[in-house]
Amino acid sequence: MAAVTTAERPTITAKDFQGPVDPDWCPGCGDFGVLNSLKKTLAELGKAPHEVITVSGIGCSSNLPGFIHTYGMHTLHGRSIPVATGLQLANHDLTVVVTGGDGDGYGIGVGHLIHAMRRNVNLLYIVMNNEIYGLTTGQTSPTSLIGMQTKSNPEGNLDMPLNPLAMAISGGATWVGRGFSGEPKQLGQLMKAGMEHNGFSLLDVFSPCVTYNKDQTYPFFKERVKKLEDNGHDPSDWRQALEKAFTWSDEEIPIGLFFENRDRPALHETEPVLRKGGPLALRPLGISPKQGQALVDKLM
Amino acid sequence: MAAVTTAERPTITAKDFQGPVDPDWCPGCGDFGVLNSLKKTLAELGKAPHEVITVSGIGCSSNLPGFIHTYGMHTLHGRSIPVATGLQLANHDLTVVVTGGDGDGYGIGVGHLIHAMRRNVNLLYIVMNNEIYGLTTGQTSPTSLIGMQTKSNPEGNLDMPLNPLAMAISGGATWVGRGFSGEPKQLGQLMKAGMEHNGFSLLDVFSPCVTYNKDQTYPFFKERVKKLEDNGHDPSDWRQALEKAFTWSDEEIPIGLFFENRDRPALHETEPVLRKGGPLALRPLGISPKQGQALVDKLM
Amino acid sequence: MSQFDLKIAIGGAAGQGIASVGNILAWIFARRGLHVLAYNAYQSIIRGGHTYLTIRTSDDPVTTHGDTVDILICLNQDTIDRHLVNLRAGSFVIFDEDKIKPGDVPDGVQVCGLPVKDLAKNPTNKRLSNTIATGAALYLAGFDIDPLVDSLEKQFSRKGPEVVAENLGSAQAGFDFAREHFSPLAGEIPDKRPGLPVISGNDALAMGGAAAGVKFYCAYPMSPATGVLHWMARNGPDLGIVVRQVEDEIGVITMAIGAAHAGVRAMCATSGGGFALMTEGIGFAAMTETPIVVINVQRAGPSTGVPTKTEQGDLWQMLGASQGDFPRIIVAPTDIADCFTTIPEIFNVADKLQCPAMVLTDLLISEGTGTVDPGVFKWDQKIDRGELITTSNGSNGDGPYLRYKITDNGISPRAIPGLDGYIHVAASDEQDENSILISDEFTNPLKRQAMVEKRGRKMASAKAMIPAPQLEGSPDAGLTLLGWGSTKGVLREARALLEADGVAANHLQIKWMVPLHDEEIMAILSKSKKVFIIENNYSGQFARYLRSETSFMADGHIRKYDGEPLQPHHVVDGVKELLKGESTLYVPTHEIMV
Amino acid sequence: MSQFDLKIAIGGAAGQGIASVGNILAWIFARRGLHVLAYNAYQSIIRGGHTYLTIRTSDDPVTTHGDTVDILICLNQDTIDRHLVNLRAGSFVIFDEDKIKPGDVPDGVQVCGLPVKDLAKNPTNKRLSNTIATGAALYLAGFDIDPLVDSLEKQFSRKGPEVVAENLGSAQAGFDFAREHFSPLAGEIPDKRPGLPVISGNDALAMGGAAAGVKFYCAYPMSPATGVLHWMARNGPDLGIVVRQVEDEIGVITMAIGAAHAGVRAMCATSGGGFALMTEGIGFAAMTETPIVVINVQRAGPSTGVPTKTEQGDLWQMLGASQGDFPRIIVAPTDIADCFTTIPEIFNVADKLQCPAMVLTDLLISEGTGTVDPGVFKWDQKIDRGELITTSNGSNGDGPYLRYKITDNGISPRAIPGLDGYIHVAASDEQDENSILISDEFTNPLKRQAMVEKRGRKMASAKAMIPAPQLEGSPDAGLTLLGWGSTKGVLREARALLEADGVAANHLQIKWMVPLHDEEIMAILSKSKKVFIIENNYSGQFARYLRSETSFMADGHIRKYDGEPLQPHHVVDGVKELLKGESTLYVPTHEIMV
Numbered sequence A, B: 001m002a003a004v005t006t007a008e009r010p011t012i013t014a015k016d017f018q019g020p021v022d023p024d025w026c027p028g029c030g031d032f033g034v035l036n037s038l039k040k041t042l043a044e045l046g047k048a049p050h051e052v053i054t055v056s057g058i059g060c061s062s063n064l065p066g067f068i069h070t071y072g073m074h075t076l077h078g079r080s081i082p083v084a085t086g087l088q089l090a091n092h093d094l095t096v097v098v099t100g101g102d103g104d105g106y107g108i109g110v111g112h113l114i115h116a117m118r119r120n121v122n123l124l125y126i127v128m129n130n131e132i133y134g135l136t137t138g139q140t141s142p143t144s145l146i147g148m149q150t151k152s153n154p155e156g157n158l159d160m161p162l163n164p165l166a167m168a169i170s171g172g173a174t175w176v177g178r179g180f181s182g183e184p185k186q187l188g189q190l191m192k193a194g195m196e197h198n199g200f201s202l203l204d205v206f207s208p209c210v211t212y213n214k215d216q217t218y219p220f221f222k223e224r225v226k227k228l229e230d231n232g233h234d235p236s237d238w239r240q241a242l243e244k245a246f247t248w249s250d251e252e253i254p255i256g257l258f259f260e261n262r263d264r265p266a267l268h269e270t271e272p273v274l275r276k277g278g279p280l281a282l283r284p285l286g287i288s289p290k291q292g293q294a295l296v297d298k299l300m
Numbered sequence C, D: 001m002s003q004f005d006l007k008i009a010i011g012g013a014a015g016q017g018i019a020s021v022g023n024i025l026a027w028i029f030a031r032r033g034l035h036v037l038a039y040n041a042y043q044s045i046i047r048g049g050h051t052y053l054t055i056r057t058s059d060d061p062v063t064t065h066g067d068t069v070d071i072l073i074c075l076n077q078d079t080i081d082r083h084l085v086n087l088r089a090g091s092f093v094i095f096d097e098d099k100i101k102p103g104d105v106p107d108g109v110q111v112c113g114l115p116v117k118d119l120a121k122n123p124t125n126k127r128l129s130n131t132i133a134t135g136a137a138l139y140l141a142g143f144d145i146d147p148l149v150d151s152l153e154k155q156f157s158r159k160g161p162e163v164v165a166e167n168l169g170s171a172q173a174g175f176d177f178a179r180e181h182f183s184p185l186a187g188e189i190p191d192k193r194p195g196l197p198v199i200s201g202n203d204a205l206a207m208g209g210a211a212a213g214v215k216f217y218c219a220y221p222m223s224p225a226t227g228v229l230h231w232m233a234r235n236g237p238d239l240g241i242v243v244r245q246v247e248d249e250i251g252v253i254t255m256a257i258g259a260a261h262a263g264v265r266a267m268c269a270t271s272g273g274g275f276a277l278m279t280e281g282i283g284f285a286a287m288t289e290t291p292i293v294v295i296n297v298q299r300a301g302p303s304t305g306v307p308t309k310t311e312q313g314d315l316w317q318m319l320g321a322s323q324g325d326f327p328r329i330i331v332a333p334t335d336i337a338d339c340f341t342t343i344p345e346i347f348n349v350a351d352k353l354q355c356p357a358m359v360l361t362d363l364l365i366s367e368g369t370g371t372v373d374p375g376v377f378k379w380d381q382k383i384d385r386g387e388l389i390t391t392s393n394g395s396n397g398d399g400p401y402l403r404y405k406i407t408d409n410g411i412s413p414r415a416i417p418g419l420d421g422y423i424h425v426a427a428s429d430e431q432d433e434n435s436i437l438i439s440d441e442f443t444n445p446l447k448r449q450a451m452v453e454k455r456g457r458k459m460a461s462a463k464a465m466i467p468a469p470q471l472e473g474s475p476d477a478g479l480t481l482l483g484w485g486s487t488k489g490v491l492r493e494a495r496a497l498l499e500a501d502g503v504a505a506n507h508l509q510i511k512w513m514v515p516l517h518d519e520e521i522m523a524i525l526s527k528s529k530k531v532f533i534i535e536n537n538y539s540g541q542f543a544r545y546l547r548s549e550t551s552f553m554a555d556g557h558i559r560k561y562d563g564e565p566l567q568p569h570h571v572v573d574g575v576k577e578l579l580k581g582e583s584t585l586y587v588p589t590h591e592i593m594v
């Protein structure tokens, strides 16, 4: 990989991240806003497309890697996080952005998420949370509210919704934010901060499904979201962050940076093999005959 | 199932729950204390052995159903919770007690746990938390502390431990407690309260592995545990509960009932088919020709 | 073959209302007592892309969507660009001439451009163009307008009289325009009233579950199996079926096993990827001897593959699901009606053998929609739960209850939890007759061997529980078309076409895959000079499996793995090609660009 | 067969230090340059129960733990009760006569009760009884005490001189007691110094990984595969191998795939139940064309089964893992040394074919321990990464980079992420050459067909990459013993025993399961009048698979599925029984109660 310093680089714009095909999302889908903000943010950070890899699961939102010009891995439903962990540990020079949906990340994939947060893998995880399963045409998701009627719950959902921010903050994530695709400026700022954070960053994004979710719509959020930064929230205050994570009312649904812990090193900085030396993927293969002989000697 | 009222019953004692074989746990294993308390508690509650089913995953702790005289299901590693959910919904007259280990429940099985708590399935889940994988001879578990040396981490564990109580309290569990197998009286009281609670009860138990965990030993806990009830803790106070869940120091590791919410109905009380009528397993099979014809008519 | 055989195709983008045009037509045909089959070639996209629905109707049962199209309705330019070339002389193409240009028209195809702007009764309602086209199509097909009027009234009545009026007026305008410019397709349309029910394979599976006495259904959404969940969610509460959406497929199967262990009949459905996650659970059900029915609706793999396309690519996954040797049942329903019938059948086998039972179907019949003989829907099914103990005798008379009692046929009486006198533990570990583990302290090779054999013996009685496959056509035809599962219809039609072309053939379709009636099958095949195996996959999964059981090697293979189903002419062409003896494999090329 | 062939068994409860006695003996034998093989029949229990370790040593390579025992060391009453009956005349039984009563002693067995209380140099150290027994055993085996002294000094030196002294004294006391009361086994003990390395199959797999250039190893603990994780965790940091314990097996395989996609060689190991959870990931690797090596160390199933017992029961799980058709490699190493050798071999194949590759081994050889020829450990392995692009050319010269380029051999150059000029997306959905999905908007049956065929073509070159199986013994023997994987040693020894009994046989052992050298195998088998297939499972998984590929039906089968490995006499007895022609299946009974 040629070492190009930022100074020598041609200026990078959002256009450089223009994907090979236009998104096939429904017109008006919240995911467009996320994609646009992501392209802008990467350009702002001066990343070259080949330095970035977007990793996703399966779902409408998880189709994102196909719509952006970066490396990409479009994995299995619910498995983006372990795949991205393997990628990041094998090449910690890459900027790893994981994108997916609420079903993918908080439903089938929630076990991996819990453990990845504990490990503080250095990546930004953007969850396009539309409180519904979009791609499978509208079933209850783990973030669907109680009473919501969907194809899998025509009589209304009975299960308490999962609170991803509270889960992350109490589960040890070192960076936790929430955006809204109807607030692109703040969304971009959050993406930027999340990518700059050294460790696991969870960015939950209200990204309305205009086709299947008739409850949590753009107007629903427009009326309710309040920016944390407008209300003097201190993201280093863990208790306050948790308090805000539980705030959900017709008057206020907070968005912004909830919590940040800058003190914990990322996994690749503590892992014995990775803490010294460059990306694993670029190291020479195999072990030396001397090392090998030492292993055999131990067997005698 | 013959309806026997408690009055007619012969007195039940812990002996009635004596299992067919003696536990093959290592002498001194914390799990003995859990088993004894469980047998006593069931007797105290006047349960007849056939009214109870113990469900487990795989692990030393998960061998418990083989050592107690109740119905039992010894399932797959990490899958006790969904199996128990199916059992409970299919027969909500059964007393369902799930027993397992920290690896089983907080590692491979944590996704199911998160979702079961949201659903408020009526069962008591006892996790014998020894901060280690016992049955597989001593690897790091999700509750192993940072720096702990195990066979899978000879250089010391790098991952932040999972905090099961905080996860449960912030994740919507309606009853959350922690016991210690070295405090059998309180442990019994907690089991009783957990079984009496109508909804999902998570009881984390410090149950030392005397063979593989040389860090979190009996003396380690004996010196540190403090009973919540001795310090005026109010389990209905959600914030205080969370505060206590994060308390872990050489001076205080709290045990007792952390949190309880009596207001939420259990899943079988809201589920449309179950909220009226007896256990599903005892209802007649099939649908009536009239119902069937109505379904066919809809297709014309 | 029947006299009356009409094929209509409708193409457009997702979100343009194609399904609704298809539903109206299907309802009209079915109400007249005609048989209908519809197949939708769609994409994993909510709006846009290309969707192509084929609907075929006849007075004879329709078993495939056929080879040709009589009337093509194009809702966008893309459709006409893709499909016009495949039309043959005498057929019609219908489209909105204000928006769509037909380009080169094959000889003899009648071009029916509709001046939609002029014909639409309300210019702001874009969907009226579909109604106009439907009216025109109906005229061209030789129908009168009345059933369309009924259908539109039914469909739009809750939207108010204005909407009804503008739809009726537009339908009439389309109908009249066609009448003024064209003469309809020749031939009398039979009237076979009363009507027939129309259903999808997924709905039939779900209804079969209701008939079988399923009381617990749980699932995680996955195309093309989601329809079963939707039916269950809609109807479960009324029918006393608990329906739960679970967090993943591992949770699904283990929850279903828990419910089954408690004594209810439990079912779940998924597709290949979800089934992969369930495989550990299949072994768990086998070891605890819990009867459970799992449906795998196959789609084109590997991995996420092509989620909206069909394939028969999961047979080996089902054969090999989970570690170790254990009894399992695998059945592949052969058409939509059979989806219903199979479920009560397999539940009885599963209950009697106390083992996991799997239904292997595919997108073709699960998402296909068609009429079925109403007699198929039997609600007084024989429910045989085998040796199930559901009432307590206070305490078990003859000594201690042995859950895994070693018996001659391998079947041990199964008591549900909650009964006095039958306490036992069901474990995923190897256990003794009395359900004490022999994996830990009490390992014992002799007991272990006995338990493996006990479970294995259950399969000995399995074959007698299910019917052997039956040959269709003359045993002396000399050539056998051999298929399995969903391809029954296409092979049946291909055989008829071949015979019309002077190629004699008979046809054997396998439904019960495990156990396989190897002897009966070999007795049939040994009478044929040539056997061709036709399947919807790349590697010949059935051919390989059949060979593993019988050593049988077919003389030729027709395999298709492009995501689209086999059409009759693919088989006919393949058979003729293979008969030349130059190769043993024929892979048809799908001509329709969907 | 060799002159010197000594078999010692040690039995007791878990936690009594059996492994440590075994290790001392193995070290002593190996240091003398003798070959050693040890097999531990243990239970899934940390303390208590019954553990029975067999250790065999010879100047010839030892490939099975044999049929008989020369010296039985009993650490508890249970052991003598179980195993004394199986001793034959001339053998010794050693035990603490203060605690253990021998009961009925078979004729000719020499009873060596040790007065441990008197002989122990420190009455509070309970483990000294093991040391005393080891001393006695060594005398009876015909060794002198020196190597035991060395070994004990080495083992106890860090516990201080007192512990060393009491161990040495006790060992000497045991040795002397035996000398005073018994004459040792006859025969000269060869001296073949320098010594040989002793290793378990699991450690050999891990070391093979290091030699192959594995840089990322992740796993979830599962018996009997955990040893690989432990070796990696111990040695990884020094060798530059990142080792991660993951939350479950789904995380394991997907994490390994992520790392492999980034460009490192990644490996993981599990057992059947964990592999079941990995199957969806296998298909994902296939679709993204990511090379990955997954080891399945089989144990007795189904389900949790008997975690500490061996079986060859997962072949069909591996064959059928994941939905759809795709290229896969499956290899079954044939002995401990082969565990090492196989890993670099299969990584080269996986890298060249860009597909999932699976190693199918079992508890027998993975947890078995033995000496191997030190020449096996090659550290200058040829590492062939196939068409892998790891450096950037700034921008890809000849047009856009096509990750899934359609080529004649199906192999498309693979660029690792991070390179300028090679941007692409690897998807689990079906994709076009340029990695744009054809599962959504751009579905296209022709492209789909082409991609399936492209992947499928990779298998065409696979066979040439791996060696065909070789027959051992005379091609004209008339009888072939056919086995696969771990049973090589026992079949080899059985063949020798049969020949000694006048039954001529040759032996074919299959290592590479997929692809299978069907033609080469059939060429060999067609020369035999009779072929018997021997495997460690109930249903004849290999026999069925071989038949699916070749139509071949063996003349007889020997199958064992009680959790314990086949012993040579089981095969010998089975062959003789089958040769009578009265039945085609022989199931040996395991005589040793472990």
Ligand SMILES: Cc1ncc(C[n+]2csc(CCOP(=O)(O)OP(=O)(O)O)c2C)c(N)n1
Pocket: A058, A059, A060, A061, A062, A076, A077, A100, A101, A102, A103, A104, A105, A128, A130, A132, A133, A134, A135, A136, A141, A209, C220, C221, C222, C223, C249, C273, C274, C277, C304
């Ligand atoms: C193992 C498995 N199970 C189920 C599916 C089907 N599936 C695809 S996407 C999806 C849910 C999508 O919901 P979400 O993650 O919220 O994404 P959205 O479409 O709403 O953006 C499901 C269930 C699958 N692909 N794989």
Ligand SMILES: Cc1ncc(C[n+]2csc(CCOP(=O)(O)OP(=O)(O)O)c2C)c(N)n1
Pocket: B058, B059, B060, B061, B062, B076, B077, B100, B101, B102, B103, B104, B105, B128, B130, B132, B133, B134, B135, B136, B141, B209, D220, D221, D222, D223, D249, D273, D274, D277, D304
């Ligand atoms: C799918 C699967 N993976 C791995 C295992 C192996 N395994 C058995 S128990 C266990 C961990 C036990 O740890 P824990 O749950 O904490 O129980 P403990 O033994 O400590 O009581 C593991 C990894 C398994 N049985 N199944």
Ligand code: SF4
Pocket: A024, A025, A026, A028, A029, A030, A031, A060, A061, A130, A134, A135, A208, A209, A210, A211, A212, C046
């Ligand atoms: S279905 Fe919903 S989530 Fe999917 S693309 Fe359409 S609007 Fe977006």
Ligand code: SF4
Pocket: B024, B025, B026, B028, B029, B030, B031, B060, B061, B130, B134, B135, B208, B209, B210, B211, B212, D046
């Ligand atoms: S290994 Fe640990 S957890 Fe298991 S029985 Fe022994 S002490 Fe208990």
Ligand SMILES: [Mg+2]
Pocket: A059, A101, A102, A103, A128, A129, A130, A131, A132, A133, A134, A141
């Ligand atoms: Mg969603």
Ligand SMILES: [Mg+2]
Pocket: B059, B101, B102, B103, B128, B129, B130, B131, B132, B133, B134, B141
């Ligand atoms: Mg544990």
